[in-house]
Amino acid sequence: MYTEAPSYIKSLQVFQSAGMKLLGVNMDREGIQYWNAVLERRSGEDALLYTIPTFQNPTGVVMSEMRRKELFKFCMDNRLPIIEDDAYGDIWLDEEPPRSLKSMDENGMVLYLGTVSKVLAPGLRIGWIVGAESVVERLGDVKMQMDYGASSVSQWIVKAVLSSPQYDLYLEGMRESLKSRRNLMIEALEKYFKSIADWQIPQGGFYIWLNLKHNVAMDQLFHLALKERILLNLGSIYDFRKNNALRLSYSYIDEEEIMVSIEKLSQVVQRLQS
Template identity: 35%
Template sequence: MNGVYGMTWKLDRHLKTPVYLQIAELLERSIASGEYPPGSPLPSERRLAEQLGVNRSTIVQAYAELRSSGLVESKVGSGTTVSRNKWGVSPSHTPNWRQYAEGGSFLPNLPFMRRIRSSMLHHGQMIDMASGELAEPLFPSGLLQSIMQEQPFTEPLGYDHPQGNPQLRVELSAFLRKQGIAAPEASILVTSGSQQSLYLITQCLLAPGDAVAIEDPSYCYSLPMFQSAGLRICRLPVHHDGIDPDDIARLYREHRIRMLFLNPNYQNPTGTSLSMEKRQRVLAIAAELRIPIVEDDPFSLTSFRNQALPSLKALDQEDIVLYIGSLSKIAASGLRIGWLVAPQTVVSRLADARQQMDFGLSILPQWLAGRLLASEGFPLHLLTLRKALEAKQQRMIGALEHYFSENLAFTAHPGGFNLWCKSKENISDHRLLEESIQRGVVFVPGSVYGSEEGFIRLSYARPEPEQMESGIERLAAALRASLALKS
């Protein structure tokens, strides 16, 4: 497409670079080459959007990028013009925020994840098979409302205990005891969710250059915090019954790994569970080598028949397991309540670091979470949740069998949120995701979790039951379109 001054503009939607940045870079080159002289007006946002076939909001973002580098100026009623100063350098100009944003040590989310979230924000009717989040009807909203009506909030509104609200930790201790985990209140740190627990561990207990072992594929691959912390990541392949414990000893010999990150029950993304025999061997090997295990356990209580195997922490006799849990998968993600069970020395260290970050969590969600865990209605909520998740999983399986026939292989597990699927065709993750977005459905490509192309993770927790068949039908159409483009 030709620009106002004759320049040919080509956008490539298959690049990892966001479209708005591509447009900003094209305009920047036009300005540098003199196509848009100092003081000249740029096309209106609406006009340029029509020329390039993009949303007006995309042009707004592109112009904002140019303003941040001082190349252009915008005035209400006058539009956007090229700065009259050379490259916009003058004492009054805005800092080059793009350079600042790209220069920090904390890495941004993976491009695939940013693309998925962007599509969800800009397309309200998107069928969401990507989010690891419960659908709103599965939240215990009625139970929470009744708690707030029956038990007025009377707590002090000052800063709370560095480890988290004392009463919530009492309730968490009792809650975990029912799962076979001995966790006195002093050994519990309340966090804003599992990811904050992982962040504190990587920042406070490890150092740049340390080697850690994670499952392959693994949710941890989708978290740039591991790379931001400068950790060396070693892979533990996941089989039908979990990792091979002998791989831990091998990685220790080869890399002197300092920590293991495991998700033993309904592992994300594969859905597999570590067998009981392997759990015992993992604990024995880790104890012998004195390697701490970080157990992320979001899904045990989603077991459809409440028959999940005991957590590693429940089997731990040597105090080598740091145990992470949260209410996100079993109650409501918006409560932002998680917990970490660890030796007191570790809890004190992480509580001190967290206090430096935010002076502690808000008292209101902690108060509400404590009342929720103590309520008589919470066990009934969990029972209802398990039944609903099982029904959703069966509905997704039925749709996959109908629309994909034998083109997509998967194994269902009796818990968790996800189906881990493998296409029998050689397809590009990027192409399939883009074709799916165009048809109004999103999923997470397997490469986000470290797997090879052709794997996809489909979540059945978020879509409404009536959306399930439509979403899978759209995904099947996207796969056909991807294969047609390849041929």
């Protein structure tokens, strides 16, 4: 299986537990560099591409419309099915993202995944799959064997929420709140991290991907930050190699804590760099 490098750790764990061999493909500001995917599979050997094209976790990158078209054609030409994870598609903060890969699919080559756990509540573990009927039915059978299916009560709740005329108003309010937190965190990074790290301003989703400019003992950084009551997600857990990156989340932190926490974190980083 080909996947972006870095990519969402929980998905990688699921694929690995299923015995899949994972090959990471580098990214740039437009998304996965699909042309670097070396298709070294023997004739008849199965392979897939897993991608999060919209507000990618952990980097926040949005795959451009042109890159999506190119990627889709590449996968069609190479008979490489796509798993498109769109967990963050509704969480745009500045402008709507390009249309999904699935919207280009006329042959059932894309398996599209969506969820409400990011938009409504983490505890509502309700999602959906859009794909070829035979594939969806088989996956439904597998899920039933594993956990007897999703909660009927949760599904009724989600149906009522999504059908409500208030849902769009809720999304607007959520976006305003997240945008305010994102802007505060960017302001804090500009103040305390400008000389020691690089980052891109995410256009949606929950995360800022922070790349430290100098090598730091990341495990030590984790433990020192923890003493300051800051829990870090080190970039290496999402990647296929070690890196000097951090995934910062602005989704749940209280706004009044953002500036203080970023200042404390910068002090820990600079202590390790000195």
